Amino acid sequence: MPNPPPNAVLPVQDARSVPLIWLLVPLIAATMLVLGARSDDTATGLIAIGIVVKGIWAPGLWLLAAAGVGAGLAWAIERPSRGSSPRTGLLRTWALGVAGLLAIDLILGLTGSLAATTAIRVLTGLLAVAGLWSFRRIRPKATGICLAAALPIGTLFLAAASTPGWLWGTEFGGYDALSYHLQLPREWWLAGAIIETPHNAYGYLPNGVEAAFFHVMTMIGDPAAAAVPCQLLVACLALLAAGATGELAVAMLGRGAASNERLLTRQLGFVALLAIPWMIVVGSLAYDETVVLLLATTAFTVILEQGRGGAGSSLTTPTASNLQVGGWLGILLGGAVLAKASSGPLIVVPAAIAAALLIPRRAWFPIALATMVAGLVICAPWLIRNFTWTGNPTFPFGSSIFGSGDWSAEQLQQFASGHRGNGIIAGLRAIGTEFLFEDWISPTGGDPQRPQWTWLPLAGLAALSMLTIRGRARGNALAILCSVVATILIWALFSHAKARFLLPAAPLLAAPVAIIAARTLTDARATIRAITVILVWLAAASPAMVYALERTGLPAVGVGQMALFDGRLEATAYEEAGVAGRVELLRNPSPAFILNHRIPKDARILLLGRSDPFHLDFTPTSEGLPRISYQTVWTRGPFEEAIAAGDQNASPETQVAAATKLLKTAGFTHVYIQMSMLDRWMKAGWLAAELHPRFIEAFRRQQPIARRFGDQAVLIEL
Numbered sequence: 001m002p003n004p005p006p007n008a009v010l011p012v013q014d015a016r017s018v019p020l021i022w023l024l025v026p027l028i029a030a031t032m033l034v035l036g037a038r039s040d041d042t043a044t045g046l047i048a049i050g051i052v053v054k055g056i057w058a059p060g061l062w063l064l065a066a067a068g069v070g071a072g073l074a075w076a077i078e079r080p081s082r083g084s085s086p087r088t089g090l091l092r093t094w095a096l097g098v099a100g101l102l103a104i105d106l107i108l109g110l111t112g113s114l115a116a117t118t119a120i121r122v123l124t125g126l127l128a129v130a131g132l133w134s135f136r137r138i139r140p141k142a143t144g145i146c147l148a149a150a151l152p153i154g155t156l157f158l159a160a161a162s163t164p165g166w167l168w169g170t171e172f173g174g175y176d177a178l179s180y181h182l183q184l185p186r187e188w189w190l191a192g193a194i195i196e197t198p199h200n201a202y203g204y205l206p207n208g209v210e211a212a213f214f215h216v217m218t219m220i221g222d223p224a225a226a227a228v229p230c231q232l233l234v235a236c237l238a239l240l241a242a243g244a245t246g247e248l249a250v251a252m253l254g255r256g257a258a259s260n261e262r263l264l265t266r267q268l269g270f271v272a273l274l275a276i277p278w279m280i281v282v283g284s285l286a287y288d289e290t291v292v293l294l295l296a297t298t299a300f301t302v303i304l305e306q307g308r309g310g311a312g313s314s315l316t317t318p319t320a321s322n323l324q325v326g327g328w329l330g331i332l333l334g335g336a337v338l339a340k341a342s343s344g345p346l347i348v349v350p351a352a353i354a355a356a357l358l359i360p361r362r363a364w365f366p367i368a369l370a371t372m373v374a375g376l377v378i379c380a381p382w383l384i385r386n387f388t389w390t391g392n393p394t395f396p397f398g399s400s401i402f403g404s405g406d407w408s409a410e411q412l413q414q415f416a417s418g419h420r421g422n423g424i425i426a427g428l429r430a431i432g433t434e435f436l437f438e439d440w441i442s443p444t445g446g447d448p449q450r451p452q453w454t455w456l457p458l459a460g461l462a463a464l465s466m467l468t469i470r471g472r473a474r475g476n477a478l479a480i481l482c483s484v485v486a487t488i489l490i491w492a493l494f495s496h497a498k499a500r501f502l503l504p505a506a507p508l509l510a511a512p513v514a515i516i517a518a519r520t521l522t523d524a525r526a527t528i529r530a531i532t533v534i535l536v537w538l539a540a541a542s543p544a545m546v547y548a549l550e551r552t553g554l555p556a557v558g559v560g561q562m563a564l565f566d567g568r569l570e571a572t573a574y575e576e577a578g579v580a581g582r583v584e585l586l587r588n589p590s591p592a593f594i595l596n597h598r599i600p601k602d603a604r605i606l607l608l609g610r611s612d613p614f615h616l617d618f619t620p621t622s623e624g625l626p627r628i629s630y631q632t633v634w635t636r637g638p639f640e641e642a643i644a645a646g647d648q649n650a651s652p653e654t655q656v657a658a659a660t661k662l663l664k665t666a667g668f669t670h671v672y673i674q675m676s677m678l679d680r681w682m683k684a685g686w687l688a689a690e691l692h693p694r695f696i697e698a699f700r701r702q703q704p705i706a707r708r709f710g711d712q713a714v715l716i717e718l
């Protein structure tokens with residue numbers, strides 16, 4: 001009887017495995033209950049469990065649909081002979097399906113089909129049934145050490161149940177999610193299709209994950225209600241990325257590893273990735289990193305298995321294997337780019353280095369060609385869309401080659417300066433302050449930093465070095481080490497070198513740690529094994545420790561508090577209060593309360609300096625006009641255009657007076673100015689010339705201030 005392929009899913013003989021895995025469920029719930037007590041309500045953990053159970057259906061169906069898409073793509077790539085089925089493991093097929101469904105969602109969104117609630121629910125359900133079929137042969141097998149995963153998983157889902165805008169300090173309350181990851185699909189949902197958003201620069205990025213959020217919003221039927229389910233989708237993808245890390249660790253072992261070592265390595269790899277606090281941060285926000293990690297890690301596994309010292313390929317025939325490997329890599333790496341544009345340099349280049357070191361030279365050209373073709377196909381929805389909108393398929397990147405669309409040279413320069421480093425010295429320094437040692441030696445006065453890399457950088461590099469010197473599959477370890485070094489250098493020298501953007505290196509560092517830990521648990525003396533188990537549990541507890549210190553020790557306060565962020569809580573209190581109570585509420589109100597509940601619904605509000613409007617009311621006016629207009633730092637809005645249209649030689653007062661008339665003619669009734677953010681943009685060198693303080697101050701002098709929000713912002717009535 002021929003041996004099964006290394007990544008095939010086999011039945012497990014140990015009947016105790018399934019009950020052991022089910023122990024994870026009460027441990028996860030217990031973690032959520034304990035951490036949820038760090039709130040003003042000790043029952044918050046129970047509330048969070050209810051939110052997860054209630055909100056998981058839409059992201060769960062999306063994930064099952066992705067498994068169905070992956071099964072179809074795997075069949076197409078492997079072309080099994082009659083009577084056989086594709087022999088690719090479930091996780092790899094699932095990753096392939098995630099990439100494929102991102103592209104499908106983009107296509108459906110561009111055609112307007114993704115907003116058809118009934119049709120999308122039916123289509124998702126049918127694909128989900130096909131995905132469920134992929135699980136028919138799964139027989140889970142567990143060891144006691146995998147129970148340590150309950151700590152980060154419980155922390156992950158508790159954090160994901162929090163209202164967007166509350167966690168995390170390093171992410172300014174998930175500012176990116178509020179400004180585009182959730183805001184863009186919300187605007188698309190309101191428009192009924194993926195449309196160009198000249199006011200939001202991030203609408204020109206690949207937007208694959210945002211299209212998936214659009215999909216979830218359509219199934220639920222309300223963008224605000226879909227916010228937490230979108231976070232739950234990301235959390236589930238974090239679990240898949242952790243599983244892919246375990247597969248990567250097994251692939252690094254090479255041929256000849258014992259079955260118990262492979263099982264321990266796989267499960268420790270799963271625990272290791274989740275035990276990084278950064279994974280809980282990005283996995284609990286509506287971000288795109290977990291998709292990138294899932295696809296990139298799977299791509300590295302494919303490379304290792306196809307290499308000289310790999311665990312062996314699951315592909316069917318030697319004559320077709322190169323094209324098949326290229327097809328897999330193209331869809332996986334192209335899907336990573338479709339999820340996040342920075343995947344190009346931070347993932348594709350290191351993956352190419354690993355492939356060059358591991359794959360025989362004679363296979364380079366066919367694999368590279370097939371990878372390029374498949375990658376372009378999967379990225380085609382983004383490239384064609386951007387070309388149609390701007391004439392530049394990669395806009396706002398590549399402007400010197402393909403053109404700059406409607407952007408000025410100043411806008412392009414500011415966008416570039418906001419996404420590149422500050423030179424070689426600053427980049428190399430960031431390796432220490434943002435990665436290796438983090439908060440321990442970071443300079444004061446910069447962006448918030450937390451010990452969110454904790455143990456991984458030093459432990460991962462040490463483990464890789466050990467495997468390179470003494471490991472059985474030293475070639476695999478050397479290739480991964482070179483890829484990690486390349487990722488770090490590209491991040492430090494060619495990006496803005498912020499800690500989160502180095503996450504593509506996390507699975508490459510977590511996998512060798514899992515290998516060393518598994519060998520220790522297998523071969524070492526009892527005392528060393530006991531110490532290793534303790535270290536694994538301590539590492540697994542690190543995300544919970546970081547979470548517990550968020551928001552001055554009350555991180556769970558944001559669970560189930562959407563009404564606090566959109567002003568409904570204040571509005572209810574205002575309606576129930578007497579005269580004195582209403583006066584007190586209006587003494588220090590939140591902007592959301594005033595903009596959403598105190599200004600007439602037919603008012604038109606222009607935001608200056610505020611580009612995170614997800615919690616504001618975007619319901620169109622009775623005339624069908626947008627109630628709220630905003631723009632991101634890189635784009636230009638009505639105020640800037642009105643200033644630019646005036647006499648540039650006139651005084652600021654004259655220019656502002658003319659601009660105010662244009663705004664009134666356009667129907668605007670109020671202008672909200674976030675002065676603190678405008679000041680931040682100016683210090684960073686990103687502020688548009690038309691938003692210079694001389695214009696803002698002249699505007700404030702000429703128009704009545706309807707409301708002040710401390711020293712941070714003002715509301716002006718036109």
